[in-house]
Amino acid sequence: MKRFTSVHDVVAEPGLHALLSEARAYAQDPWRTPELGARKTVGLLFMNPSLRTRMSTHKAATMLGADVIVLNAGSDSWTLETRDGVIMDGTTTEHMKEAAAVMGAYCDVLGLRTFASLTDRDADYAEDVLEKFIAYAGRPVVSLESATRHPLQSFADLITIEQHKTVARPKVVLTWAPHPKALPQAVANSFVEWMRHVDVDLVVAHPKGYELDASFIGDATVTHDQDEALRGAHFVYAKNWSSYAEYGAILSRDMSWTVSAEKMALTDNAKFMHCLPVRRNMIVTDDVLDSPMSIVIPQAANRVVSAQTVLARLLAGAHT
């Protein structure tokens, strides 16, 4: 595997079932391949903040025996320019062309976190920054969340659902929930994309105006009635996203979409999921998040399993 930027980088080769099988093995014994990363370096570049992605990917690389270098662009490295052909007379100090190429010279596998601008939909949905980084770096690259997807999160979500499901084909509900700031569609897009490749009954619930890009939503069931969606659910995945149609706009702060204990009572003893960080009593009430219904901590813990499985593949494919 030469890149991990979406489920599409996995489905043909090695295949989702093979990757899940490797994830189960790493979940059981994280130290099973301590030499895979020996004498190799993983470089992680963050253009946006992170807790889970930063720590889990670092830990995963370490457990594979690799050295890790983490850079926060603009604070402990230079401010990066990503546009082509610009006169760099502003605040950016180094172009992505040189920065990525230099990181590629120092590292065997690279990771990049770059959020959506939420102002230029075409550039965001073309994955302009991530694709440039991959092209300039010349190394296998893992997305640490990009403008339109968060594949390490989605893979961890899938591992978590596999571990906690009580029926062969669970009903999985992705529900929009309110948030005070405009957030990208990346986690929602990516979750839907991954869930469409596995055997679940997927329902996406959101207020009108929050339709996801058709290429992500595909033939998934969509409803504007959250209560109807929640009935009989086995997993409730809450997430805010801003509008795709009115790109980046907040169209609703309707607190009746907050996931509460009353809402969870409509489900079939569902488990509550969220990628974190989560705004308490906006996205989900304390009585859900602090209850056994919530599996957000095991879900976050699976970020290590997800990262280790993917890095193992990328490290094995480096220099071949």
Ligand code: CP
């Ligand atoms: N879920 C997630 O990616 O968390 P961080 O933004 O803290 O990395």
